[in-house]
Amino acid sequence: MEEDVAKINDNYLKLKAGYLFPEIGRRVRAFAAANPEAKVIRLGIGDVTQPLTPTILKAFHDAVDDLATENSFMGYGPEQGYDFLIDAIIEKSYKPLGVDLKTTEMFISDGSKCDCANILDIFALDNTVAIGDPVYPVYNDTNVMIGRTGDADDKGYYKGLVYMPCTEENGFFPAYPKEKVDMIYLCFPNNPTGAVATKEQLKGWVDYALANDSIILFDAAYEAFITDPSIPHSIYEVEGAKKCAIEFRSFSKTAGFTGVRCGLVVVPEELEGTTSTGEKYSFNKLWLRRQTTKFNGASYPVQKAAAAVYTEQGWKETQANIDYYMENARIIREGLTAAGLTVYGGVNAPYIWLKTPAGLTSWDFFDKLLNDCHVVGTPGSGFGPSGEGYFRLSAFGNRDNVVEAVERIKKNFKK
Amino acid sequence: MEEDVAKINDNYLKLKAGYLFPEIGRRVRAFAAANPEAKVIRLGIGDVTQPLTPTILKAFHDAVDDLATENSFMGYGPEQGYDFLIDAIIEKSYKPLGVDLKTTEMFISDGSKCDCANILDIFALDNTVAIGDPVYPVYNDTNVMIGRTGDADDKGYYKGLVYMPCTEENGFFPAYPKEKVDMIYLCFPNNPTGAVATKEQLKGWVDYALANDSIILFDAAYEAFITDPSIPHSIYEVEGAKKCAIEFRSFSKTAGFTGVRCGLVVVPEELEGTTSTGEKYSFNKLWLRRQTTKFNGASYPVQKAAAAVYTEQGWKETQANIDYYMENARIIREGLTAAGLTVYGGVNAPYIWLKTPAGLTSWDFFDKLLNDCHVVGTPGSGFGPSGEGYFRLSAFGNRDNVVEAVERIKKNFKK
Numbered sequence: 001m002e003e004d005v006a007k008i009n010d011n012y013l014k015l016k017a018g019y020l021f022p023e024i025g026r027r028v029r030a031f032a033a034a035n036p037e038a039k040v041i042r043l044g045i046g047d048v049t050q051p052l053t054p055t056i057l058k059a060f061h062d063a064v065d066d067l068a069t070e071n072s073f074m075g076y077g078p079e080q081g082y083d084f085l086i087d088a089i090i091e092k093s094y095k096p097l098g099v100d101l102k103t104t105e106m107f108i109s110d111g112s113k114c115d116c117a118n119i120l121d122i123f124a125l126d127n128t129v130a131i132g133d134p135v136y137p138v139y140n141d142t143n144v145m146i147g148r149t150g151d152a153d154d155k156g157y158y159k160g161l162v163y164m165p166c167t168e169e170n171g172f173f174p175a176y177p178k179e180k181v182d183m184i185y186l187c188f189p190n191n192p193t194g195a196v197a198t199k200e201q202l203k204g205w206v207d208y209a210l211a212n213d214s215i216i217l218f219d220a221a222y223e224a225f226i227t228d229p230s231i232p233h234s235i236y237e238v239e240g241a242k243k244c245a246i247e248f249r250s251f252s253k254t255a256g257f258t259g260v261r262c263g264l265v266v267v268p269e270e271l272e273g274t275t276s277t278g279e280k281y282s283f284n285k286l287w288l289r290r291q292t293t294k295f296n297g298a299s300y301p302v303q304k305a306a307a308a309v310y311t312e313q314g315w316k317e318t319q320a321n322i323d324y325y326m327e328n329a330r331i332i333r334e335g336l337t338a339a340g341l342t343v344y345g346g347v348n349a350p351y352i353w354l355k356t357p358a359g360l361t362s363w364d365f366f367d368k369l370l371n372d373c374h375v376v377g378t379p380g381s382g383f384g385p386s387g388e389g390y391f392r393l394s395a396f397g398n399r400d401n402v403v404e405a406v407e408r409i410k411k412n413f414k415k
Numbered sequence: 416m417e418e419d420v421a422k423i424n425d426n427y428l429k430l431k432a433g434y435l436f437p438e439i440g441r442r443v444r445a446f447a448a449a450n451p452e453a454k455v456i457r458l459g460i461g462d463v464t465q466p467l468t469p470t471i472l473k474a475f476h477d478a479v480d481d482l483a484t485e486n487s488f489m490g491y492g493p494e495q496g497y498d499f500l501i502d503a504i505i506e507k508s509y510k511p512l513g514v515d516l517k518t519t520e521m522f523i524s525d526g527s528k529c530d531c532a533n534i535l536d537i538f539a540l541d542n543t544v545a546i547g548d549p550v551y552p553v554y555n556d557t558n559v560m561i562g563r564t565g566d567a568d569d570k571g572y573y574k575g576l577v578y579m580p581c582t583e584e585n586g587f588f589p590a591y592p593k594e595k596v597d598m599i600y601l602c603f604p605n606n607p608t609g610a611v612a613t614k615e616q617l618k619g620w621v622d623y624a625l626a627n628d629s630i631i632l633f634d635a636a637y638e639a640f641i642t643d644p645s646i647p648h649s650i651y652e653v654e655g656a657k658k659c660a661i662e663f664r665s666f667s668k669t670a671g672f673t674g675v676r677c678g679l680v681v682v683p684e685e686l687e688g689t690t691s692t693g694e695k696y697s698f699n700k701l702w703l704r705r706q707t708t709k710f711n712g713a714s715y716p717v718q719k720a721a722a723a724v725y726t727e728q729g730w731k732e733t734q735a736n737i738d739y740y741m742e743n744a745r746i747i748r749e750g751l752t753a754a755g756l757t758v759y760g761g762v763n764a765p766y767i768w769l770k771t772p773a774g775l776t777s778w779d780f781f782d783k784l785l786n787d788c789h790v791v792g793t794p795g796s797g798f799g800p801s802g803e804g805y806f807r808l809s810a811f812g813n814r815d816n817v818v819e820a821v822e823r824i825k826k827n828f829k830k
Contacts, residue, residue: 005628006597007539008688008696012704022707047490052482060479060716067467067475067675070813075462075673110525110676110714117709121560124422141708145536182421213420258490259715260482261525273423281423289427292437293556294532299525299714300674301475398485 011147016156020137020382021045024366031370041405043332044376046191046351046394048256049401050324052305053317056255059308063301077297080288081108081264085307089249089264092310099236105268105284107291108306110298112221112250112263117142118294119217119246119265122286123273127182130162132174134192134380134387136219139185155385165386166193168355172344173201176208184209186235187219189226192383192392193353194345199232206235209244215273215283216245221263224254224322226348242268246283253325253350253396255309255318262298262306325350328402329395335406336393339413350395353380357413365391373408426562431571435552435797436460439781446785456820458747459791461606461766461809463671465739467720468732471670474723478716492712495703496523496679500722504664504679507725514651520683520699522706523721525713527636527665527678532557533709534632534661534680537701538688542597545577547589549607549798549805551634554600570800580801581608583770587759588616591623599624601650602634604641607798607807608768609760614647621650624659630688630698631660636678639669639737641763657683661698668765668811670724670733677713677721740765743817744810750821751808754828765810768795772828780806788823 024044032040052060066072080086086106094101109115116138125148131139143149143161150159157163162181164174172195174186186205188197197205209216216235223233235241247266251257267287272280308314333346342355356365362379369375369391380390397405439459447455467475481487495501501521509516524530531553540563546554558564558576565574572578577596579589587610589601601620603612612620624631631650638648650656662681666672682702687695723729748761757770771780777794784790784806795805812820 004595004597005687005689005695006542006630008690008698008701009537009539010691012537012701013690013696015704045491049485049488049490051484051488052479054483057479057483060482061476064467064472064475064479064716067671068469068472069466070464073464073466073671073674075464075671076460077674111711113711114709122424122427124424127421138708145705145708180419182419215421256482256488256490259488259492259712261711261714272420274420275423275428276425280420281428283423286423286427289430290560293553293560294529296526296528296676297674299676299717301479301716302714 009145009147011145014144014149014151014158015141016152020378023382024376024378027366027370028376038374040370040374040376041397041401042376043393043397043402043405044378046253046378046396047258048253048396049398050256050321052256052260053314053321055311055314055317056305056308059314060301060305063304067301074300077300077303079292079295079297081106081298082300082303085303088307088310092315094234094236097232097234097237099234101236101266102269105266107265107267107287108298108303109263109265109295110261111252112219112248113138115248115263115265116217116219118290119287120146121290121294122283123183124276128162128180130164130177130181130184132185132187132190133163133165133385134383134390135185136187136191137383140384157385163384166190166195167386171195172353173197180212181214183215183217185217185219187221189222189349190351191222192351192378192380192387194347194349194351196226196231196348198230199237202232202235203238206238206241206244210240214244215271216241218245218247220247221250222253222349223249225326225350227326228348231348236266236268242270244271246271251306251309254322255306256321257306260302260305262302324399325395328397328399331402332393332395332406335410339410341413346395352393352395354391354393356389356391362388362391369409372412373405375405375408424560424562426560429559429564429566429573430556431567435793438797439791439793442781442785443791453789455785455789455791456812456816457791458808458812458817458820459793461668461793461811462673463668463811464813465671465736467671467675468729468736470726470729470732471720471723475716475720478719482716489715492715492718494707494710494712496521496713497715497718500718503722503725507730509649509651512647512649512652514649516651516681517684520681522680522682522702523713523718524678524680524710525676526667527634527663528553530663530678530680531632531634533705534702535561536705536709537698538598539691543577543595545579545592545596545599547600547602547605548578548580548800549795549802550600551602551606552798555799572800578799581605581610582801586610587768588612595627596629598630598632600632600634602636604637604764605766606637607766607793607795607802609762609764609766611641611646611763614645614652617647617650618653621653621656621659625655629659630686631656633660633662635662636665637668637764638664640741640765642741643763646763651681651683657685659686661686666721666724669737670721671736672721675717675720677717739814740810743812743814746817747808747810747821750825754825756828761810767808767810769806769808771804771806777803777806784824787827788820790820790823
């Protein structure tokens with residue numbers, strides 16, 4: 001009877017190793033156990049450190065209070081999110097970019113990781129997918145888990161996915177794939193490299209997608225960290241993008257919501273795919289059906305807190321936190337440069353992408369940084385084969401810690 | 416080039432109609448627009464009405480305050496949930512049943528709908544699935560969406576799924592399928608019929624699953640409404656269930672969290688499936704990988720609020736809300752019986768399942784109840800073909816509304 005036991009989704013077994021961050025966690029715990037006196041500074045996982053702002057906190061508390069009386073109680077909300085939040089985002093965050101969106105084109109969620117992963121549900125499995133290399137591991141791993149790939153080769157490339165190397169040589173900006181691809185993940189400002197895309201560069205991708213009938217999955221989780229007014233915050237700033245792009249945004253880094261959980265997806269009504277019989281069909285309708293059936297909406301008090309980000313005072317406070325992190329980025333970037341390291345990113349983006357010195361592998365550098373400086377970062381190779389020889393530091397730390405980490409690195413690495 | 420556009424997941428097109436509750440919403444909105452003076456009482460969707468209890472509110476506020484200072488700030492938490500919540504549930508809600516669970520066997524989520532839907536990710540597509548009829552539509556629809564079925568027939572049965580009719584004739588308790596099935600959804604106390612399973616009945620299913628190498632997906636979302644001490648709250652009260660069952664629970668109805676969002680899944684370490692090469696593999700490991708890659712944990716303040724349910728005072732208050740709803744159930748059940756209607760459920764379960772009178776279809780009865788009594792319920796046929804001729808009323812209303820709804824029904828239906 002053995003052979004009749006319920007079968008597992010075998011695709012999971014193709015995944016090479018544990019998810020990157022748990023592995024980092026294991027190494028840091030082992031180091032801390034062996035060196036209990038060491039003050040470890042974490043600039044690795046990219047978790048925020050600054051508290052929610054007063055205006056956001058007040059809205060959060062007020063919404064919890066709504067749940068205290070029968071008259072103001074809020075039960076099931078719309079699975080796609082409350083209009084009060086959707087309309088605030090459209091009005092305050094998209095309209096100033098010249099981007100008009102309908103309420104029905106935006107979907108609020110409990111976070112961008114879920115959205116980036118779940119979006120695959122509405123696409124046929126036989127679409128060809130292109131991802132960056134290095135890349136946010138969720139894009140890669142969820143495509144493996146859903147069964148779009150074969151096994152990984154020795155380098156870590158999964159058969160069936162198209163990888164677009166982003167290296168020093170191409171300025172960390174991917175070249176158009178040579179083969180026809182149906183879905184393309186783009187992330188700008190980029191995690192992990194900190195690279196940004198100019199409007200011209202984004203236009204190139206939109207034109208490419210329109211010409212090749214591809215859909216762009218555009219991850220804009222870090223758009224709030226753009227300070228240069230010429231850099232686009234949304235792919236929809238490019239004409240034609242509504243016909244070829246889905247956009248993801250997150251409150252995690254923008255407003256310190258990593259533990260609070262809120263994100264959003266834009267699926268324009270103009271965006272169409274084809275059925276197996278060759279008819280056009282709306283991705284917006286598919287995503288609505290997906291979300292209403294498999295999701296029950298983000299937490300009501302969380303959505304109220306998120307909406308407060310877009311009040312005048314809320315935005316002022318949120319911007320101050322963003323400025324704080326971007327000053328951290330400057331300190332890291334300039335400090336590491338002064339230490340003789342080659343450093344990318346950290347401008348218009350909260351990640352610093354450094355070249356490991358002396359030919360060290362990414363994990364060797366991780367261990368060296370942890371052992372010598374008691375600083376935790378993220379090995380570039382964890383983001384893909386082309387990340388080997390690079391290392392990510394996050395600007396989301398506490399200022400004193402950032403300054404101390406940079407001092408320790410300077411002391412250790414300066415020739 | 417048309418034929419090269421990214422392809423959609425065609426399986427979505429097999430879905431017969433919109434999800435049940437949006438359709439109810441549309442009809443109610445149309446009625447309200449045409450009859451603006453009518454006081455419509457909603458006993459349909461099964462949303463709770465009573466506020467969060469004081470102890471839960473306090474914990475919720477305290478956790479929001481944790482996010483107000485850098486020292487107490489909580490960012491990314493464990494994707495599988497905080498130990499403070501998992502351990503409280505195990506200690507206060509499972510141990511008293513004689514069920515021992517490890518911390519690593521429980522996974523906290525943003526709601527049971529998501530869990531019931533997402534669990535399919537870790538199973539191979541070629542497993543055969545059995546579901547009740549009538550049934551919580553999510554079990555059916557998510558199996559269609561993931562591609563496990565063919566089209567629906569005229570009755571609404573999807574080819575490839577095994578349906579287990581639950582009717583007056585079998586006491587709303589499913590018979591074992593004649594064909595070999597790999598996965599079986601069971602829900603007790605049942606949504607929508609309000610039927611409960613005795614320990615002997617559950618033991619029958621566990622023994623069946625063990626003998627036939629099936630996995631039971633046990634939905635215990637309504638276990639808190641059981642008042643009869645002989646009725647099991649968890650399938651793990653039956654010996655051997657850890658080898659064959661995954662259990663889902665929710666805070667939605669138990670503690671009024673429909674808008675707050677928190678649920679949980681238990682995936683025992685002993686539970687194994689097989690790989691395509693016939694080796695055993697742990698479902699617990701697969702679910703951990705799924706959650707760490709595709710989910711980022713439930714909101715921290717929400718988990719703190721949920722943990723407060725299990726404090727002594729929190730549980731006393733929560734139990735008072737449950738008693739309130741169960742008194743509603745009694746009023747509906749007895750009132751409808753007095754009106755000459757045939758009524759099931761409403762004991763150990765918050766749903767009343769009534770037989771539509773005079774051979775009315777479920778939707779005819781829906782329209783009649785809405786037009787004549789201004790009361791909204793849920794058509795039984797919306798839960799599956801065997802629900803035709805039945806109708807669901809929920810006990811989650813406000814007491815005055817419940818009393819008034821029952822009076823209106825009595826007046827209209829009493830011979």
